[in-house]
Amino acid sequence: MKRLLTPAGIAASLGAALLLFLVLAGPAIWGEAAAERSVADRWATAGGEHLFGTDDLGRDIFARVMTAARLSLLLTAGATAIGMVGGVVVGLTAAVLPRYPRRFLVWIMDMLLAFPWLLLVLFFTVIWGATATGAMLAIGLSGIPNLTRLVYNLASSVSDQDYVRAARVAGAGPLRVLFRHILPNIANPLLVQASASASVTLLAFAGLSFLGLGVQAPEYDWGRLLDEGIKHLYTNPMAAIGPGLVIVFAGLVFTMVAEALTPGQGLRGAAAAGRAAVLPRAGARPAPVGPAAGDRTALAEVTDLTVAFPDGAGGLVERVRGVSLSVRPGEIVGIVGESGSGKSLTAMALAGLLEAPAVVNARIRRFDDIDLAAPPTRAQKKRLGTELGFVFQDPLTSLNPALTIGRQLTEVSRTHLGMGRARARDRAVAGLDAVGIAEPHRRLGDYPHQFSGGMRQRAMIGMALTGRPRLIVADEPTTALDVTVQKQVLAVLRRAQRATDAAIVLISHDIALVSGFCDRVVVMKDGEVVEALDAQRIREEATHPYTRGLIACLPDMRSDRTRPLPVIDDLPPGGPAVADGARGGDPAAGTRTPAPREESSL
Amino acid sequence: MTALEIENLSVRYGARSAVSDVSLRLDHGRTVGLVGESGSGKSSVANAVVGLAPVSAGDIRVNGVSAVGRRSRARQARLRIQLIFQDPYSALDPRMPVGASVAEGTLATGRRWSREARRRRVRELLEQVHVDPDRAGALPGAFSGGQRQRITIARALAGEPEVLIADEVTSALDVSVQSTVLNLLRELQRTLGLSILFISHDLAVVRYISDEVSVMRHGGIVESGPTEALLAAPSDPYTEELLGAVPVLGRRMTFEETATP
Numbered sequence: 001m002k003r004l005l006t007p008a009g010i011a012a013s014l015g016a017a018l019l020l021f022l023v024l025a026g027p028a029i030w031g032e033a034a035a036e037r038s039v040a041d042r043w044a045t046a047g048g049e050h051l052f053g054t055d056d057l058g059r060d061i062f063a064r065v066m067t068a069a070r071l072s073l074l075l076t077a078g079a080t081a082i083g084m085v086g087g088v089v090v091g092l093t094a095a096v097l098p099r100y101p102r103r104f105l106v107w108i109m110d111m112l113l114a115f116p117w118l119l120l121v122l123f124f125t126v127i128w129g130a131t132a133t134g135a136m137l138a139i140g141l142s143g144i145p146n147l148t149r150l151v152y153n154l155a156s157s158v159s160d161q162d163y164v165r166a167a168r169v170a171g172a173g174p175l176r177v178l179f180r181h182i183l184p185n186i187a188n189p190l191l192v193q194a195s196a197s198a199s200v201t202l203l204a205f206a207g208l209s210f211l212g213l214g215v216q217a218p219e220y221d222w223g224r225l226l227d228e229g230i231k232h233l234y235t236n237p238m239a240a241i242g243p244g245l246v247i248v249f250a251g252l253v254f255t256m257v258a259e260a261l262t263p264g265q266g267l268r269g270a271a272a273a274g275r276a277a278v279l280p281r282a283g284a285r286p287a288p289v290g291p292a293a294g295d296r297t298a299l300a301e302v303t304d305l306t307v308a309f310p311d312g313a314g315g316l317v318e319r320v321r322g323v324s325l326s327v328r329p330g331e332i333v334g335i336v337g338e339s340g341s342g343k344s345l346t347a348m349a350l351a352g353l354l355e356a357p358a359v360v361n362a363r364i365r366r367f368d369d370i371d372l373a374a375p376p377t378r379a380q381k382k383r384l385g386t387e388l389g390f391v392f393q394d395p396l397t398s399l400n401p402a403l404t405i406g407r408q409l410t411e412v413s414r415t416h417l418g419m420g421r422a423r424a425r426d427r428a429v430a431g432l433d434a435v436g437i438a439e440p441h442r443r444l445g446d447y448p449h450q451f452s453g454g455m456r457q458r459a460m461i462g463m464a465l466t467g468r469p470r471l472i473v474a475d476e477p478t479t480a481l482d483v484t485v486q487k488q489v490l491a492v493l494r495r496a497q498r499a500t501d502a503a504i505v506l507i508s509h510d511i512a513l514v515s516g517f518c519d520r521v522v523v524m525k526d527g528e529v530v531e532a533l534d535a536q537r538i539r540e541e542a543t544h545p546y547t548r549g550l551i552a553c554l555p556d557m558r559s560d561r562t563r564p565l566p567v568i569d570d571l572p573p574g575g576p577a578v579a580d581g582a583r584g585g586d587p588a589a590g591t592r593t594p595a596p597r598e599e600s601s602l
Numbered sequence: 603m604t605a606l607e608i609e610n611l612s613v614r615y616g617a618r619s620a621v622s623d624v625s626l627r628l629d630h631g632r633t634v635g636l637v638g639e640s641g642s643g644k645s646s647v648a649n650a651v652v653g654l655a656p657v658s659a660g661d662i663r664v665n666g667v668s669a670v671g672r673r674s675r676a677r678q679a680r681l682r683i684q685l686i687f688q689d690p691y692s693a694l695d696p697r698m699p700v701g702a703s704v705a706e707g708t709l710a711t712g713r714r715w716s717r718e719a720r721r722r723r724v725r726e727l728l729e730q731v732h733v734d735p736d737r738a739g740a741l742p743g744a745f746s747g748g749q750r751q752r753i754t755i756a757r758a759l760a761g762e763p764e765v766l767i768a769d770e771v772t773s774a775l776d777v778s779v780q781s782t783v784l785n786l787l788r789e790l791q792r793t794l795g796l797s798i799l800f801i802s803h804d805l806a807v808v809r810y811i812s813d814e815v816s817v818m819r820h821g822g823i824v825e826s827g828p829t830e831a832l833l834a835a836p837s838d839p840y841t842e843e844l845l846g847a848v849p850v851l852g853r854r855m856t857f858e859e860t861a862t863p
Contacts, residue, residue: 162693163703166754169652169685170710170761171677180706184697338776453640482639482803483847491857509777512848516855539852551851553781555810557833564788565781565810 012260015253022069033063045236052242055228065225065243072221075136076202082140084194087147095155096174112145125213135214139204150193154186192258199254206247222247299503300350300471301326305362307345320345320527332504334514337524343507344475351388351473385416389464393476399448405459406444412467431462435492454485458492465496475507490517511550523547605630605797606765611660613646620646621821633798635812637805643821644801648769652685664764681710684758688770690750694742700753701738710761727756731786748779767799784811805848809833817841
């Protein structure tokens with residue numbers, strides 16, 4: 001219901017109400033005027049008395065257009081309903097059939113899909129004759145293959161979901177799966193499709209009647225009126241433009257209904273984005289402080305960093321609050337925290353990677369002598385491009401699948417360092433060689449999918465190294481990898497760091513991993529730094545209850561198997577955070593909604 | 603008595619062999635951990651046991667009854683095994699109230715339930731997994747990841763299974779939530795006498811929860827044995843490599859200087 005209160009929703013509702021009114025009351029109000037002949041008035045032009053003029057029998061065209069709304073819209077509704085029902089029945093049948101009958105059915109539908117729908121309509125018109133009902137059946141039936149394909153694709157993607165598999169494991173039959181799981185989950189996209197196809201159907205009727213194949217005299221719909229009017233386009237243009245305008249209006253209403261039914265799209269989405277773009281300027285920004293302040297020895301630093309995002313209702317949600325972090329040259333700093341802790345956002349802000357809609361504020365935010373709060377100059381951009389390297393969690397999404405590894409590895413050298421093709425290539429080969437990829441010359445011609453997960457991640461590190469980075473930001477670089485591969489990738493990262501003396505910021509949810517790889521560990525929770533610790537002495541020196549809880553609740557190879565694991569409770573700060581016992585206290589229970597995954601907002 | 607017995611199981615997807623010649627025994631009330639890397643075939647074993655993956659050779663027996671094939675006896679046997687999925691975000695129908703999802707699990711019992719009996723059973727199950735039973739009418743979107751995972755556990759329990767298969771059930775969860783789910787599984791095992799096949803790539807988690815461990819690689823079992831004994835003195839070099847790769851809190855990771863690709 002909320003969707004109806006958006007601008008798109010209100011416009012769609014008003015339009016739909018108007019069309020419904022015409023269907024119900026049109027013939028009653030205008031029917032008499034539409035049938036009233038007056039030969040004296042024939043071919044009257046549009047004016048005060050006859051809004052759209054009159055036809056060859058002197059009938060008022062406006063009244064005829066209003067009267068024709070019922071027939072036009074009912075035919076549209078009928079044809080759309082035939083197409084939808086047919087598409088849903090055939091598509092869902094295909095989705096639950098065993099493999100071979102399913103393939104056969106889909107194959108037939110695909111063949112019909114390849115057939116131009118107008119030809120199908122002409123074919124059906126020949127069978128049923130050129131009548132209104134015939135046209136409705138023809139247009140409805142010829143829409144079935146298209147909708148079948150849509151329903152089948154939607155249903156197949158739903159039936160791959162774990163919840164459908166779970167229902168099957170519990171012994172649910174195909175019909176139950178269909179009606180309880182598949183239909184409810186594809187209903188919304190289908191409704192959207194129905195309204196969108198209604199506007200196409202309306203045009204199809206207008207086209208058929210225009211061709212003389214649809215509604216036959218003395219009946220008339222908008223298409224016939226258009227056809228009649230067009231003959232007098234030069235003497236009374238409104239006779240054709242009038243029906244045309246109504247057709248366009250009805251088509252627009254159907255499209256708007258589809259728009260309003262689609263969540264998060266259309267006017268509403270655009271408005272939210274617009275508000276977000278305005279907010280950063282509206283927010284009170286602290287007076288800029290020159291990059292000279294703060295820790296002079298640090299390579300990169302932020303102080304009092306806040307990162308906020310528009311909440312979609314005009315306000316801002318702070319995801320990082322008052323975080324200060326500095327990284328010295330050659331230092332390896334780990335940021336550890338759970339989802340929603342703001343660890344990725346902090347690192348991205350440190351590297352100047354956050355863009356609108358994120359609202360970033362900090363007293364100091366600099367890399368070397370570059371103030372990241374100000375727009376960078378060309379020279380600074382070039383330096384940032386080469387001196388900062390990134391390694392992300394999923395190399396398959398951060399490497400472009402359509403370009404070869406070689407092309408992507410030479411990009412930095414060529415665009416930022418202005419190297420020629422051959423030199424850039426040599427450097428890329430050296431990069432791959434440094435991360436332990438055999439036969440680097442040959443592998444440069446490979447596409448990302450030809451690399452295994454660990455190799456892709458190593459290629460990402462190789463890519464980060466081609467620019468001679470001074471800071472590498474690695475965001476969960478090994479989370480998608482197996483432990484043995486994780487160790488190999490970390491070994492590569494460590495060696496790269498030794499060779500170039502770059503600093504590394506390693507972000508991870510795994511406190512054991514971070515403590516084993518880094519010099520210093522920063523623990524974050526709910527957008528704030530909980531404490532910063534020496535990595536080697538983390539077990540002894542952690543004092544904050546949250547850190548202690550994180551350490552305690554993570555099973556390791558020495559955990560006591562006879563006792564329940566400690567559990568972090570969501571107690572007020574200062575209270576005991578670790579409670580023994582097998583209670584299923586969930587930190588997110590009750591007041592907090594589940595933390596959205598950080599990546600989704602970037 | 604053996605709750606679940608897998609004998610020389612092979613699973614093939616078309617020409618690709620995912621599991622070959624795997625044998626496993628799960629005794630009543632015990633937990634067997636199945637550990638291995640991605641692609642090692644552990645999830646294929648789980649799927650084959652519940653009938654979601656094709657068995658190309660071998661046998662799976664529940665309480666001595668074969669659960670392979672289309673015969674009704676085999677189907678009945680398969681329903682005695684329930685699976686908990688990895689990702690709690692995709693394992694619950696986003697448009698179905700969680701209570702209805704749990705109620706769907708009762709189908710596996712094969713009994714007819716009156717509306718009232720089913721409602722009471724759903725409340726009881728939600729209480730058992732520490733989710734407020736008054737929220738049975740809410741959609742999954744209103745719950746956190748940990749709560750959702752507990753609801754999927756309740757759904758699996760609704761079928762009154764003999765054997766519970768937990769397939770990477772904590773890998774999509776935060777560590778603080780992971781411990782609550784692990785504790786819940788242990789508690790349920792103790793109170794209900796469940797037999798659990800616990801599948802994970804996380805050696806420390808498997809060690810914590812399992813009585814026995816089997817290590818899988820390339821579709822086959824590398825070695826099996828009682829947890830403590832096997833992990834204290836692995837006989838296979840691969841198990842040793844796995845153990846060596848687990849990061850230890852506060853201990854600096856050492857890498858061989860010539861790390862092989």
